[in-house]
Amino acid sequence: MRRKTPGIIILFSFILIAGCSTPGSGKEGATGGSADYIENKGSDTLVNLALAWAEAYQGTHPEVRISVTGGGSGTGLTALINGTIDIANASREIKPEEIKTAQEGGFEPVEFIVANDAIAVIVNPQNPVDQLTLEQVSGIFKGEIENWQEVGGEDRPIVKLSRETNSGTHVYFLETVVRLGDSDDPSIFSPDTLLLPSSEGIIAEVQDNPNAIGYDGLGYVTEEVKKVALSPTGEGPYILPSSETVINNQYPISRHLYMYTRGQPQGSEAEYLDWIMSAEAQSIVTELGFVPIASQQ
């Protein structure tokens, strides 16, 4: 008995010491710049791309270790502000209140545009509807259009699928499509819109359900669902999303994808971000179904 007790105390003090020292060394990694461990978190739209980049980069730079996780743009930016990560991935621009919280936390977030993405509106392949105007898509997600018949389809109820509100794609779709880019428009998604926790959930439901309509980043859309051609007004041509139509600005709903850092990046973090802008990294963008940044310039 007596012999065991000091053992436990030693064990506990080890845990305590370990617990105390970890945050300290973590901070060095986050601000010092000399550390070779980069924590990268945020947008689920970007997570596959960020993973592919991290893998390719670690292949040629074995001294750098990059960990990539998803969770949503809001989650990533919150983690950046709270100081638990080094680079936040976001599929929307940082909000003014997030910049304010970051400044209160003592740093200025720095923005990098790392790729472009188009949002595809998708339906089940059995659905005869091939094209919609943005106004029709807005009406559907606002709950004003409730049957496929009203937009030239079969007599079926419309089931609307969306990502959760912590997704940058959700916010982007709300602003650009549901509100048609009008920032004074107070409309929001109809309450019976299904909010699914993942992109895969949306693809799976659209693939299975002929009533469903959803939206997702072009990089996530598989062959098993049908992309809808969109027209901003209904007068012009209906455009399908693809690299070409995004690059020549024909497709109406495309956006930038961002990375944010805590202040100007330094050391291996800066090298990594430079590499992401290179032609080699941007070719991975194309492979994964996103649109590279260089080709837009």
Add this chain to the structure above:
Amino acid sequence: MEKRSERIVTSTIRIAGSSSILFLMLIFIFLLREGLPTIGEVPLERLAGERWYPIEDLYGILPLISGSLIVTVFSILIALPLGVGTAIYIGEIAPQSVKEVLKPMVEILAGIPSVVLGFIGILVLSPFLRRAFDLATGLTALSGAILLALISIPTIASITEDALYAVPSSYRYAAYALGATQWQTIWGVAIPAARRGILTAVMLGIGRSLGETMAVMMVTGNAPTIFSGLGSFTAPVRTMTATIASEMGEVATGSIHYHVLFFIGILLFIFSLIINITSSTSTERPREEKAQVVS
């Protein structure tokens, strides 16, 4: 030496025992500290609103409470007959050999992680329900209720079985002696004698359903709709637990949204407290009755 080690063990166990009270108090204080600011920040009539859309500062909790209640009530309607039926079969009817197989099976069912059930729900159950009942979508309260029933059946079955086991055999012998059949004995004697235990089982089953998060989040569609008649059972719903789980990661610490999510946590805590108190008061009475029988 002997005595001393005994004292150490006793005091350790005493600390362990009272620590749960301490933890409970700490959790409750934490919940209150993080959740109560809501009342100052969001007017009550907005909390009682019918729309939950936090990124536009719409914090109506009613659809979430409605969603949790629909799914929980419906799951108990499914789980009660199945769970009690399982317990009656295991406890009263099944021969020893069947019992030895069935009982561990029910326990294994209890051990399946809910995320696995949720996965099966998405891939198998919801497409099946959509086709079978010609629904607009399979991601509905119904799918959630079925999964929750699977989760709460083991709880209900094992506690009901314990309650039936506690019914003295003399009751059954008396019934048989009066010429009752096996079914009449079960229905007329064993179940009424075990009814408080069965009530406890149902209450714990309700608690299990109300608190379950992952499986529900995966299959109910998470649309914050309000109960509007029987059609709501086959419509998508959003539960309180799923809301907390999917939004907690996104919120900035100390924001209004963050406080409201903790406020929902307080409501959940109160609900499960009510359920636990109901079930514990219902279990205390049989002891008095037994005492009366003995005297």
